[in-house]
Amino acid sequence: MKRDRMPYIPPAERATPDLDSGKYLLMWQGPQHPGITGNMSLRLVIEGDTVVDCETHVGYLHRGFEKLMERRSWMQNFPLVCRIAVPEPDFNEYCYAAALEELSGIQIPEKAVWLRTFSLELMRLASYLMWIGGQAGSFGHGTIIQWSATMRDYVLDLFEELTGGRIYHMYIIPGGVRGDVPAGYFKHVLEVMDTVQKNLDDIELVMYHNAVFKLRAEGLGYIPPDWIDRYGITGPNARAAGIKRDLRKDLGYLAYPQLEFQPVVGSKSDAFERARLRLQEMYQCIDLIRQCIDLMPKEGPFRAKTPNPLYWKVPAGETYVAAECTRGEYGFYVVSDGSEKPRRVAVRGPSYTHAVSVMERLVRGVNIADVAGLMVSLHTYPPEIER
Amino acid sequence: MDIKDFIAPFAVWKRAFEKPFTVKKPIDERPGAPRYRGFHINDAQKCIGCGTCEAICMNKAIDLVPAAGYAAKEGDSGLRPRVDYGRCCWCALCVDVCPSGSLGMSNEYVWIDSDPEVFRYTPGVEAKPWDGSPLGYRRAEGYRLLEEQRVEMPELDYKEAVQTFLELVRGYSRQQAEKEADRCVSCGVCIASCPAHMDIPGYINAVREGDMQNGLRLLYETNPFPEACGRICTHRCEEACAIGTGGDPVAIRWLKRYIADQVELADYGKVLPRAEADSGKKIAVVGAGPGGLSAAYYLALLGHSVTVFEKDSEAGGMLRYGIPEYRLPYPALDKDIGYIESLGVKIERGTAVGSAVALAELRSRFDAVYLSTGLPAAYSLEVPGDKHPRVLDGVAVLAAATRGEPLGLGKRVAVVGGGNVAMDAARTALRNGAAVDILYRRRKEDMPADPDEIREAIAEGASLVEKAIPLEVRDAAGAIAGKQALFVWNEARMVQKEDGKRPVPEAIPGAVHEDPYDSIIAAIGQGPDLSFIGEADRLELRRFKPVVDGFGRIAEAAAGAAAEPGAPASASPSKAAAVFAGGDLVNDRKDAISAIADGHHAAQGIDRWLDRKGS
Amino acid sequence: MNELAERLARRYDAEGWHEQRKDLASISIPALRVRDVLAWLRDEEGYKHLSFITAIDNIERGVFTLTYTVRNHDTKHSLMVHADIIRENPVVDSVHLLWEQAWTYQRELKEWFGIDCPGSPRKDEEFVLEGWDQLPMMRRDFDSLAYSNATYAERPGRVTHDPAAYMKAQLYPEADQ
Numbered sequence A: 001m002k003r004d005r006m007p008y009i010p011p012a013e014r015a016t017p018d019l020d021s022g023k024y025l026l027m028w029q030g031p032q033h034p035g036i037t038g039n040m041s042l043r044l045v046i047e048g049d050t051v052v053d054c055e056t057h058v059g060y061l062h063r064g065f066e067k068l069m070e071r072r073s074w075m076q077n078f079p080l081v082c083r084i085a086v087p088e089p090d091f092n093e094y095c096y097a098a099a100l101e102e103l104s105g106i107q108i109p110e111k112a113v114w115l116r117t118f119s120l121e122l123m124r125l126a127s128y129l130m131w132i133g134g135q136a137g138s139f140g141h142g143t144i145i146q147w148s149a150t151m152r153d154y155v156l157d158l159f160e161e162l163t164g165g166r167i168y169h170m171y172i173i174p175g176g177v178r179g180d181v182p183a184g185y186f187k188h189v190l191e192v193m194d195t196v197q198k199n200l201d202d203i204e205l206v207m208y209h210n211a212v213f214k215l216r217a218e219g220l221g222y223i224p225p226d227w228i229d230r231y232g233i234t235g236p237n238a239r240a241a242g243i244k245r246d247l248r249k250d251l252g253y254l255a256y257p258q259l260e261f262q263p264v265v266g267s268k269s270d271a272f273e274r275a276r277l278r279l280q281e282m283y284q285c286i287d288l289i290r291q292c293i294d295l296m297p298k299e300g301p302f303r304a305k306t307p308n309p310l311y312w313k314v315p316a317g318e319t320y321v322a323a324e325c326t327r328g329e330y331g332f333y334v335v336s337d338g339s340e341k342p343r344r345v346a347v348r349g350p351s352y353t354h355a356v357s358v359m360e361r362l363v364r365g366v367n368i369a370d371v372a373g374l375m376v377s378l379h380t381y382p383p384e385i386e387r
Numbered sequence B: 001m002d003i004k005d006f007i008a009p010f011a012v013w014k015r016a017f018e019k020p021f022t023v024k025k026p027i028d029e030r031p032g033a034p035r036y037r038g039f040h041i042n043d044a045q046k047c048i049g050c051g052t053c054e055a056i057c058m059n060k061a062i063d064l065v066p067a068a069g070y071a072a073k074e075g076d077s078g079l080r081p082r083v084d085y086g087r088c089c090w091c092a093l094c095v096d097v098c099p100s101g102s103l104g105m106s107n108e109y110v111w112i113d114s115d116p117e118v119f120r121y122t123p124g125v126e127a128k129p130w131d132g133s134p135l136g137y138r139r140a141e142g143y144r145l146l147e148e149q150r151v152e153m154p155e156l157d158y159k160e161a162v163q164t165f166l167e168l169v170r171g172y173s174r175q176q177a178e179k180e181a182d183r184c185v186s187c188g189v190c191i192a193s194c195p196a197h198m199d200i201p202g203y204i205n206a207v208r209e210g211d212m213q214n215g216l217r218l219l220y221e222t223n224p225f226p227e228a229c230g231r232i233c234t235h236r237c238e239e240a241c242a243i244g245t246g247g248d249p250v251a252i253r254w255l256k257r258y259i260a261d262q263v264e265l266a267d268y269g270k271v272l273p274r275a276e277a278d279s280g281k282k283i284a285v286v287g288a289g290p291g292g293l294s295a296a297y298y299l300a301l302l303g304h305s306v307t308v309f310e311k312d313s314e315a316g317g318m319l320r321y322g323i324p325e326y327r328l329p330y331p332a333l334d335k336d337i338g339y340i341e342s343l344g345v346k347i348e349r350g351t352a353v354g355s356a357v358a359l360a361e362l363r364s365r366f367d368a369v370y371l372s373t374g375l376p377a378a379y380s381l382e383v384p385g386d387k388h389p390r391v392l393d394g395v396a397v398l399a400a401a402t403r404g405e406p407l408g409l410g411k412r413v414a415v416v417g418g419g420n421v422a423m424d425a426a427r428t429a430l431r432n433g434a435a436v437d438i439l440y441r442r443r444k445e446d447m448p449a450d451p452d453e454i455r456e457a458i459a460e461g462a463s464l465v466e467k468a469i470p471l472e473v474r475d476a477a478g479a480i481a482g483k484q485a486l487f488v489w490n491e492a493r494m495v496q497k498e499d500g501k502r503p504v505p506e507a508i509p510g511a512v513h514e515d516p517y518d519s520i521i522a523a524i525g526q527g528p529d530l531s532f533i534g535e536a537d538r539l540e541l542r543r544f545k546p547v548v549d550g551f552g553r554i555a556e557a558a559a560g561a562a563a564e565p566g567a568p569a570s571a572s573p574s575k576a577a578a579v580f581a582g583g584d585l586v587n588d589r590k591d592a593i594s595a596i597a598d599g600h601h602a603a604q605g606i607d608r609w610l611d612r613k614g615s
Numbered sequence C: 001m002n003e004l005a006e007r008l009a010r011r012y013d014a015e016g017w018h019e020q021r022k023d024l025a026s027i028s029i030p031a032l033r034v035r036d037v038l039a040w041l042r043d044e045e046g047y048k049h050l051s052f053i054t055a056i057d058n059i060e061r062g063v064f065t066l067t068y069t070v071r072n073h074d075t076k077h078s079l080m081v082h083a084d085i086i087r088e089n090p091v092v093d094s095v096h097l098l099w100e101q102a103w104t105y106q107r108e109l110k111e112w113f114g115i116d117c118p119g120s121p122r123k124d125e126e127f128v129l130e131g132w133d134q135l136p137m138m139r140r141d142f143d144s145l146a147y148s149n150a151t152y153a154e155r156p157g158r159v160t161h162d163p164a165a166y167m168k169a170q171l172y173p174e175a176d177q
């Protein structure tokens, strides 16, 4: 098939390929997907090995969280929310807890603020470690994922030690956190941080200074800066386009105003730039974790009192609490009618636009072999789309 | 593209000789972290089966099931949580909320079986390899989902309190009451411990919801003395309170009082039920104490017309003439009684049965009779000299205080006894300006009085003399003879006579003390006065107690067997109305709530008996 | 910020400005003005970023309350714009021309609440559900527990006891006589 016969697709419009013409192939990618992109599927129309059209299909994970939350008491939702983003659950816990605290007028203790900040950065690191393996793997680098999965496991060990769970930590409970750090914990953390940092140095050499990766990622999935607001793009995907936005800075929640860091921004806005930026953010995570350990108060309560969990009635009202997760703006919109259960909880995940509107646009004209790499470069998690 | 991009990847070959991150195979034991949320463990001895774990579990993974070796008893439902791992999500909220702290998690996470049914078990009851594991998730120090501390009750300062008969306990404000009510988890384990089986979670929830009318309605379902009981109840429920297993029990009694205090007597009628129709039956109740009036209330609700005969000039029994007003102010008691009277219950005050009217007469004039005459006769010290004029009877002193008569106790007063009557007498004496010694045979921890009462008596200035066995009362010598008495007592030590029994005091030879007092108040117990029951009534008594059935009906001697020749025909058991009895007269608990429960129960018994008679 | 509230009130009959936090406020507008208001906020007031769109089923009042949350990145301020539409005939203008991701939210509104946004691309296609034939699931009158009980079987062998009732049966059964 000749490339020059590809139909012209006006930038803002979708092609309507004539599937009966025999020129196109309809192909599903997913929902079985061993990468970090999870159970989502892309309905691709390809001509030769080039994608002409794409539709994102979600729903394979859908468990109706938002509806379930309306049936459970405020506290019972605490163990539920983390499930909304499997590889990065803690942001759910934080946003939900912070929304409840805001609506109920609960001030959490200083120590809890720091432990939350610390655990969210640790989460960010774990999540990026998973991403980097996926990014390398989707371009055929099997080695990186072996390394990064190991590093992530070390971080999960740290979570296990702190919270009793590896994946679902259920640590950030409304009112504060569920426990102070165990004895000797920060020593372990610092050891792991050193190991991870060393490993990241290796990864940088092997992956980022690698002709194959560069060739395939550079220029792939270019997001023009004027798309950022039009598509509601956030997080590294926006920063790689030169848009300096980071909710940790912009909203100044938790202990971030006391931490020293600058949002990492790029300019080229392609898959390679995004990957480079995320690597820098991983180093930044390690730095922030070290800062947290230094600055955190050693003593003090880690949880404020909350009403009896069986009967907690949150005063009527609504709020939207957002936080910067690895993929961008993660938020919980919580509405209370003053009863023992939420009236409405809506979860805003960055993938909602990244994996649907943005993905569907960017994938047109991409070689079929690069679709997975592109998807991972947008860092998408389907559960936060379907909730 | 840079040359580096071709060479750099090879740089990591340098790691080829480093120790690998991978773990050896076969994989070594990999225990979960010390805080790991693994399979549940439960200290089944400590667990009281309150089911709060079941209530919080968002996955409905927990069932409460009867457990072998754990029978239901006061303060323990006999049930234990059973976890279904087909549902559990390992959140450990159940562990966090567990009031007793019995529930935890081990750090064990490997359990393989081909039978899916086994992954459902009762931790601590069905043995598992991880039982007793010291590692695993526990609620962190300093972290509780439930409030351990009771909302402090505003009270008069003791120095101030002892100057007056004003009510010591001021009562909760709305905010305090709602906060305290919010500590309750509505498990209902307390209900069995309440003699009246009040719907405790129900009315506490009413406080939480701010629905006083519903609260009052729930109170009156089982107890028409909420103002009184909300102040002076022995609150056995609080001993069974699940929250009390890991902190202060919920202040159930104060919350009851709070509800009753909030509703005006004039509004009671709008909330509380009334008899649907007049039954045409007449019932006589003897004694207007809480027991008699409780029976009267429930009989009136059933449509019967009730007349209460009371020997004293005021109704209330020991609640009025025993309990001092700083604990139970008369207006509060009057409110309870006032509502009962408003239902048409007639109280014939100053009418003693036995002298003013005979029991036999009541039995012929009424369709049934309920006796709740209490324990009016005080026990004496039973030592030489106990008839000395300065030896007074505690209940009589308290009754005199109620009547407003001068007590003339003098400056130094000894109170002998360790029960609530002793505490009340001591504190009444303190309020009359006396210096008070409380002398008790055993140790402080053996005293039957409510610990709060003991604490308050001491805080108000009474001094407690433990292990003091009374020997004798002697008249003081000289000019004060007859005005003062010498109290002679022997110091004792506690001796474990029999294993498993409580130790008994044994006099220490030679350790005899002699102290002069202006008054010696004996408060060592009371007995009944059943002189109004004659042989001819053929009511069965055993050890000064009527013998009653499950509904409080007094057994009657078979016709003829015990009948005196020449007994009046009207007293014939076949014709005479049945007699029921309850309260202090009959039960062993001897507190207001038991008398109230007896009254309620007897009202139901009388109603059935009337029904069965079909007349 | 209150100047914004005033401008919104003057131009679009907006009301009920509520300051939730220093960086978050809410306001209600007539549903007919949704597209105008959002376009104006985006183009004139700097609220360029759409965080999300959702709805609340206020069944008691017979309305769905729409929530459009937009952010002004320069002032770091977010605004939750509310509009009530009647439940009986829930239709609202589509804003898919303002933001490229809006159509997905509108497709979600259709599937989850039955709210129609005429003109929104692919609005009638299934979103997360497949073969759904019940009431739209996020409506308050869709009873998810009843649905689950009717659709899925309980695992047999489970039985539980209420402590109070069990204790009554064990310790004082006579109370029920």
Ligand SMILES: Cc1cc2nc3c(=O)[nH]c(=O)nc-3n(C[C@H](O)[C@H](O)[C@H](O)COP(=O)(O)OP(=O)(O)OC[C@H]3O[C@@H](n4cnc5c(N)ncnc54)[C@H](O)[C@@H]3O)c2cc1C
Pocket: B232, B233, B234, B286, B287, B288, B289, B290, B291, B292, B309, B310, B311, B312, B315, B316, B317, B318, B319, B322, B323, B351, B352, B353, B354, B372, B373, B374, B375, B376, B395, B398, B420, B421, B424, B532, B582, B583, B584, B585, B590, B591, B592, B593, B595
């Ligand atoms: C000093 C003191 C403190 C106490 N403190 C507490 C406390 O804190 N909490 C608690 O729960 N309980 C307390 N009690 C016990 C409680 O008061 C009694 O358990 C309760 O009053 C018993 O009720 P009743 O109806 O059986 O008898 P009573 O209350 O004794 O009532 C019996 C009534 O019958 C009348 N009567 C007797 N004989 C006749 C007759 N022949 N004809 C007509 N009328 C007659 C009496 O005058 C009296 O009014 C206390 C008791 C005393 C003495």
Ligand code: SF4
Pocket: B053, B056, B057, B058, B059, B060, B061, B062, B083, B087, B088, B089, B090, B091, B092, B093, B094, B095
């Ligand atoms: S751990 Fe969580 S899900 Fe499991 S039984 Fe306890 S409360 Fe239920």
